Amino acid sequence: MKRESIEPFFATLQAANPQPVTELEYTSVFELLAAVLLSAQATDVGVNKATRRLFPVAGTPQAMLALGLERLEGYIRTIGLYRTKARNLMETCRLLVERHGGRVPRTREELEALPGVGRKTANVVLNVAFGEPTMAVDTHIFRVSNRTGLAPGKNPLEVELELIRRVPPAYAVNAHHWLILHGRYVCVARTPRCWECAVARWCDYQPKTPPSGAGR
Structure with missing residues (x-):
């Protein structure tokens, strides 16, 4: 992914979900x-x-x-x-x-x-818990980072370090939430839902999946 594409990529994710949170339930x-x-x-x-x-x-x-x-x-x-x-x-x-x-x-x-x-x-x-700009690389973030070209890496640590290097500071605290949710619901493992992806225009993945791919 070109460096100039990263800002609009995250700005779009932020606009769709300004305050992302973990889907795990907890009270402390x-x-x-x-x-x-x-x-x-x-x-x-x-x-x-x-x-x-x-x-x-x-x-x-x-x-x-x-x-x-x-x-x-x-x-x-x-x-x-x-x-x-x-x-x-x-x-x-x-x-x-x-x-x-x-x-x-x-x-x-x-x-x-x-x-x-x-x-x-x-x-x-x-x-x-503490608001630090860390990147917790799970299978979803690993996939999205490599597939989009945002932060390619051969293992989770490589992807984590590349994300820390490339994600603009303004988006760093919430970045891993946006990437997890994007990988969980849109950029899914088997057939990415490119036809409904808000950030597809900045993504390196080719060829983009057409709407008919939903039934595959």
Whole structure:
């Protein structure tokens, strides 16, 4: 994507959705961290179904520890890899209580030191909870960044660094939300919905999918 195309690309996404938010449901920074941890290789819809029951009874690290591993597994059993995620979440809660006074830390290093929290999860928390201009590269952002030519890269870290370099500062805080939503609903994996894409004119993808592609 040409550098001069990036500004109108994001301006158009912003005009359509001025205040984008994550589709994960949460009411505190801890609940956000837990939800993102649980969302790895799972859908936001599936995570939300589980956490709507879980968070009212275990919405803090202390309450999660009191719930216990076995009961936690019962709440998140419908989420993929739930046993591993339950163990990681419990250990994360223990470290939050022991090292951070029950609060979620605000630095990447401290977040990534928590079990089950990788770079992408840390980026989501830093961005959504603390307003930092991070780029949490999931499968949608990886696809959109490469397909459009916005930020090509062979792996998520390459794409992340290229996005940080190319996204104008005015759009940096919300950029990853716009790209995720665009990849989830318009620039989908199999057949991108180019015929209804508001930013198609700036995208490098060719040939653009015609309206008849909707039925393929």
